Amino acid sequence: MLNTNPTNTAQFSPSLTLPAGSRECAGRNTMDTLKLLGEQLKPQRRVVHTGDTIYQAGERFGNLYILNSGFFKIVNLSADGREQVVGLKFRGDWLGFDGIAGGRYACDAVAMDTGEIWVVSYEALLATCAVQPELLQLLHAAMSREIAHDRDSLMSVCTLPADARVADFLRYWAQTLAERGMRGDEITLRMTRAEIGNYLGMTLESVSRALSRLARDNVIGFATKGRRDVQIPDVGALSAFVQRCLAPAPTMLQ
Amino acid sequence: MLNTNPTNTAQFSPSLTLPAGSRECAGRNTMDTLKLLGEQLKPQRRVVHTGDTIYQAGERFGNLYILNSGFFKIVNLSADGREQVVGLKFRGDWLGFDGIAGGRYACDAVAMDTGEIWVVSYEALLATCAVQPELLQLLHAAMSREIAHDRDSLMSVCTLPADARVADFLRYWAQTLAERGMRGDEITLRMTRAEIGNYLGMTLESVSRALSRLARDNVIGFATKGRRDVQIPDVGALSAFVQRCLAPAPTMLQ
């Protein structure tokens, strides 16, 4: 992989520069957006716990879901039994878009932590949008962001070596939390190495080795007890690590 | 890769069973949908030729595009110069969704053949949707399909070995053409091996070897002159080939 490497002169983006498209729609932040959605839609609120499934592949589509707290994984299941984590959802994300086209959800949405989701009937949402055009903008922005991010994911697995993929994964996680008003410098991975590996297209052993390497290079740190909490003192260091992985050769001397 | 392989007993879907979600919204077919869109939106029609760029990453968002004929690739470009084909668009597909959230397009859309695209101002589209709710359904269905397909792509690169990825790519291409009323048994790849490889996360040599293998096994055929045209007598054979690649071991004897 990483076969396309045109004159790579390591001009990586310095530290916290957010990539284009990652900021909230119309300059609005996540908290304000959630407040607006809560007021406009008066959604049914539902508390979920680790392992709860909000919808499953094949189930009849009817609702969209807005994640107010906690976090979810989206799992695709193929006819022949392959299982693939295809997305992670954080505070402010919407769930269930995949069901609109086919009338049935195409994936499973599984809670990875305790949290609260808001249930919104798609029909009711459309009705509300008809009298409140700003809502439609929010809906479309959420779908658009999902499409753009899915493409970034594909780019990651297609062009980055294993170590860089793990680093980029942590960078995205930390940035996402920060953008949404949560601490991004100390994140609790509520996924096993196997789940992370599945999401990134590598084995759990490779994930473990990559994390060890990142810790050895002081790009990340591990919390006192257990290896589930990851400290990220500087997000820029993760980006720099990715670039280092892409660097063609040491080119020592000359 | 393909490390998750739970009791894989090769119960592959027989022949032409379309996977859930691949049929058109509300049972409508592509031709009818295009007709409706053309009548309702009266879009500006624009002829494009190979290599034309309909929009580019960073360009200010304003229009969505509906592909009436021809075909496009969607290319993502990272800050450090990596280039990734993240999608292919066929007749009836929409282009430009990635621009809604950030106000700027996130990718390049490049024509791979002569064709016609319809230009629709996003603002005007929303206005029309307000008085024609069916249009909004079509829009959402198109976005939903894109999200679902992007996930399938990620699953492909994460769980399939190189040969199977190429086979699955051809299967998808053939099925998509068939669904949209075009011949699916003889497709002209208007992409180089390098472009296909980039899209599938492998080198051009691996693509070439995979195609040679598929031809040797009579799963595909090459047209008389040149290796750009691929004959696909039976789409099911491609699915079967994918399953064969996933089979744990030859298990000869017993």
Place this chain on the structure above:
DNA sequence: CGTATGATTGATGCAGATCAAACACAGTGG
């Protein structure tokens, strides 16, 4: 015809998969 671009095929090397063993920690129950 010569040149250029893309495709095929072979030889070799390596990143990451697979196999294997030891370790850490949280329950659980005596």
Place this chain on the structure above:
DNA sequence: CCACTGTGTTTGATCTGCATCAATCATACG
């Protein structure tokens, strides 16, 4: 309290699928 068990993690050794390097061939075009 500690032994016991199960689940997840780490780390090492080995193997292999695919990348890389390289040479030849095919088709298109000036």
